[in-house]
Amino acid sequence: MYLEPLSLIASKALDGLFARQAATANNIANASSDGFVPSRVSFEEALRDAAAVHPGDDARQWMGRVASVNWSVAPAQSDALDGVKLDQEIATASETSVRYALLTGMLDRTLQMQSFAVKGA
Numbered sequence: 001m002y003l004e005p006l007s008l009i010a011s012k013a014l015d016g017l018f019a020r021q022a023a024t025a026n027n028i029a030n031a032s033s034d035g036f037v038p039s040r041v042s043f044e045e046a047l048r049d050a051a052a053v054h055p056g057d058d059a060r061q062w063m064g065r066v067a068s069v070n071w072s073v074a075p076a077q078s079d080a081l082d083g084v085k086l087d088q089e090i091a092t093a094s095e096t097s098v099r100y101a102l103l104t105g106m107l108d109r110t111l112q113m114q115s116f117a118v119k120g121a
């Protein structure tokens with residue numbers, strides 16, 4: 001079924017977005033802490049690379065590659081000396097929230113279509 005790979009990619013993206021939201025919340029909570037270095041979560045490039053179809057791939061190889069993608073947390077390089085920039089953190093939180101809502105909405109509609117296909121009218 002074509003929806004399963006899409007659901008796998010969306011699920012991995014939701015994991016990464018959840019981790020980003022947690023890191024952003026931690027950055028905001030520690031904004032006034034002396035010496036605190038904000039952190040950043042990255043996963044999009046790894047997920048994009050894993051989701052690319054390579055010649056000779058079969059579905060099992062592709063899905064295994066996508067399933068093995070993990071998000072990573074690293075100190076924010078450019079912000080290390082300046083501490084937490086609240087405007088940047090709030091913008092990141094807002095963008096992450098919108099992306100999370102879009103993905104959960106897409107997955108909800110996907111599940112509704114699958115349910116409709118199984119149950120019929």
